Amino acid sequence: MRGELNGLKTKTLREQPCAYYVHFFAHQLQLALVVVAKKNIDIASFFTTTNSVVNHVGASCKRRDALRAQLQEELVIAFENDCLITRRGLHQETSLKHVGDTQWSSHYGTIISIISMFSYVIHVLQMITDDNPNDSAGEANKIQREMLTFEFVFHLFLMKAILGLTNDVSQELQKKDQEILNAMALVKLCKEKLHWMRNNGFDVLVDEVSSFCDKHHIDVSTMDEAFILPGRSRRNAPIKTNRHHYHV
Template identity: 80%
Template sequence: MRGELNDLKTKILREQPCAYYVHCFVHQLQLALVVVAKKNIDIASFFATANNVVNHVGASCKRRNSLRGQLQEELMIAFENDCLITGRGLNQETSLKRAGDTRWNSHYGTLISIISMFSSVVHVLQMVIDDNPNESAGEANTLMRVILTFEFVFHLFLMKVILGLTNDLSQALQRKDQEIVNVMALVKSCKKKLYWMRNNGFDVLVDEVSSFCEKHHIDVPNMEEAFILPGRSRRYAQIKTNRHHYRVKLFIYVIDEQITELEDRFNEVNTELLICMACLSPKDSFVAFDKPKLLRLAQFYPQDFSDEDRLALEDQLEIYIHYVCSSSDFSQLEGIGDLAKKMVETRMHQVFNYVYLLITLSLVLSVATASVERAFSVMNIVKGPLRNKMGDQWLSDSLLVYIERDIFACIENEAIMLRFQNMKPRRGQL
């Protein structure tokens, strides 16, 4: 859709250069996270290893049962030593979570499960090695050698922290009732937390990683010693310390890439545009109304608002907000679309013509959300290979029922049957 040559965004901009395109926030965050894994070879290798560990440990019922048994045994030992916090909902039976490529924040759950079940994972890999020498045992031996290193644990905790900072934002962006202002505030907070972590978080991370390594008997390198790349001779090694490698080449590099992607994909123009647009919302008696921001919104459309029009809009906004706040017709509105309909019904769109123009410009601003992305995904489910000749009307009706299934689940079957019965005369009673 957003290609630079002949895709939908480019064709619209050829017709109307002042049009704005706002990509789906969830997809933008997804792409920003993927870049981190693709641009750094060490992080890419780490995620490949983590996925292999999950696949190898969960490859059979025997290994999964062994993982659960080992975890339960560790919980019992911790309980006997009074080192376990107990309570309702705690210490539930679990397993390693698989990550999905379509939702990159799902890797956060995978990393959390690997950290919490690390010793159990090592136990299962050792069981596979001791079972019998075969190809599976060789792969398990390779994986165990990799995960029992300081470098793997450092990557594990680094990506856990980064994905943890973006996890709340990812969950908020997937909600149907997301508020634009709140989303923009969450994006800004996420950037600030990443900046703070870049400047102040390295020593805290190293301490956490070192503590984890000592607990699981993993060698911790001296940060002031020279870093030697595995497989390379010390004679040809570059003179740099372990601290320089882990802090500059990994920690700062990965966080800078993440911040850069967030800045590029959630740019200031789109952010300001959406925040200004949200000031038109009639929800809670027009509590979001902000005159300077609405005037700023008019400046984004110079072909529709001349200098004289913006001066007239400034005076019109004063009368407009006083009228809509005092009128009972506008007191129960929820969205900008409802506001536009009510203005047409009451003929106020002719009185407040400049305000109505702002509203219509906001309505045609295509802001894709997670709900839109889900609707496209549902099309592949409803119109599959066995139903590829489905007509447009039938497809539209089927999509509506599937997408809004939470609402339709509250409707009684008898009401649906009565609706169909009354549509036209029928021979039999449904």
């Protein structure tokens, strides 16, 4: 949009030197979220993994077709067993959404698609590991092991909750008749909701994460046990509980 050589801003200023450039409200908020999130090493690592998931599973038509086939197979089984849950928009997700730092809701869309197709993604990654004894299989195995951890699922649902709130704000900010005062009020309300979530929503989040982990046979971390950073010996690790690590 504002590239120095051929961006829309540059082209407009060539025609109208007095024009004033202002970031779109939603675009500004998106960029701010990305910058803040990437300052946290755990969240930065989480998004690196989600990018790897999307890129690896969607790297070829064969893998995308395998993902769709697995989804369709599960739907057929559920239908035959008369346990298919139906509602508007359900079961329409057939591919993982790519992430773009400057595309509003892209991170949120990626997270939602991974959650809704989690078991199918794991199945495709396992298929890649079993069928391709090469570097691609090694990467698939690495991604699968990272996904099947409590920490990954916790960050998955944490960012779903955070970006879910900001996504609602973004929809309002994208309205053509949005005024600056109303936009500021919306952002303030979003901040208050995030503050409440931080102070009061941890236990609810842990319950949601634990339920998801149980469903997918992932070991659940006990909040009162000591947290050990992977790759670091217990002797040199700082003493803190899982609750402190995930909450703070």
